[in-house]
C-alpha cells in the first residue's frame with residue numbers, strides 16, 4: 001500500500017517515518033514551520049535506534065497528492081482538526097479512498113464515515129512527542145507502537161488485513177479487531193487524564209482528579225450503553241510490548257504538547273469533552289470532566305502555562 005499521512009506530527013510522523021523506513025511510499029501532510037522544515041531537511045524521526053532523516057514528499061493539501069488505487073489515508077491530526085482535514089480530502093481524494101483514523105477519542109470515525117464509505121479506526125498506543133519543527137520523537141523502542149485496526153463501525157476486511165500487515169513488517173505491533181471502537185473507548189478512559197496532565201501541577205491532587213475523571217468516564221460510557229473493553233483485557237493486550245526509551249526524559253501527553261507548543265487550541269473537547277457530550281445525551285451529570293475541560297480551555301484561551309493550575313482547588317469545589 002501507499003500511504004498519505006494527514007497530520008505528520010507526533011503520531012503521524014512516527015508512523016509515516018517508520019513505514020517509509022520499511023520501504024513504503026509515504027506522503028506527509030503538514031503545515032507551517034513543520035512543513036517548511038520537512039521540505040528543507042526531511043522529517044527527523046528520533047527513534048530508539050538513532051535519528052533518521054526521512055526524505056519523502058510533503059505537502060499541506062490533498063490537492064497535491066498523487067492519488068493511486070492502492071493509496072490509504074492515515075488521518076493523524078488531532079480530533080478538533082479533523083473536519084478541516086476531511087474537507088480537504090473530500091475535495092481532492094478519490095471518493096473510495098480508505099480513511100484510517102489514527103486519533104484518540106471516538107469522534108473522528110463518524111465524521112470520516114459521513115464523507116468516506118471506507119472508514120477505519122486505529123487504537124493508537126504510541127507515546128510520541130512533537131515540540132520542534134521537523135522533528136518527531138518515538139518514546140518507545142524497539143516496538144514504537146501498538147496500532148490495532150478495525151473497520152468502522154465494526155468488522156475487518158482486506159484493507160484492515162493489508163494495513164495491519166504493513167505495520168507489522170515495519171515493526172509496529174498490530175492486530176485486526178472486529179470491535180475496534182470498544183478498544184478505543186477503553187483508550188478514551190485512559191485519555192481522560194490528558195487534560196489533567198496538561199493543565200494541573202503534578203502531585204497527589206492531580207492524580208486524584210485524573211482518577212475521578214476516569215471513574216466518571218466509565219460510568220457515563222456505561223450509562224450511554226457503549227461497550228468498553230475491560231481494563232484487564234486492555235492490559236493483557238498491551239503486555240510489555242511498549243518499552244519506554246531510557247535515553248529520554250519524560251515529557252507530557254499529546255494535550256500537554258499542544259499547550260507547550262502554544263497552539264492556542266487543544267483536543268480537550270473530544271477527550272474529557274466526549275464524556276461531557278455523552279453525559280448530556282444520556283442525562284448524567286459530569287462535574288469532574290466539566291472541570292477538566294474548563295481548566296484546559298482556560299489555559300489555551302489565555303496562553304497560560306501548562307501545569308499551572310491547582311487540582312486541589314478543583315477537588316475542593318467538586
Ligand SMILES: NC(=O)C1=CN([C@@H]2O[C@H](COP(=O)(O)OP(=O)(O)OC[C@H]3O[C@@H](n4cnc5c(N)ncnc54)[C@H](OP(=O)(O)O)[C@@H]3O)[C@@H](O)[C@H]2O)C=CC1
Pocket residue numbers: 006007008009010011012029030031032034060076077078079081084085102103104105124125126127128129130253254257263267
Ligand atoms: N502524541 C502522542 O503521544 C499520542 C497522540 N495520540 C493521538 O494522536 C492524534 C494526533 O496527535 P499528535 O500526533 O500528538 O498531534 P500533533 O499536533 O503532534 O500532530 C498533528 C499534526 O497535524 C497537523 N495538522 C493539523 N491539521 C492540519 C491541516 N489541516 N493541514 C495540515 N496539517 C495539519 C498539525 O499542525 P499544527 O501543529 O500546525 O496544528 C500537526 O503537525 C490525536 O488524536 C492524539 O490524541 C495518541 C496516542 C499518543
Ligand SMILES: CC(C)(CO)C(=O)C(=O)O
Pocket residue numbers: 104124126127128190191194252253254255
Ligand atoms: C497515552 C498517551 C498519554 C500516550 O502518550 C496518549 O494517548 C496521549 O498522549 O494522548
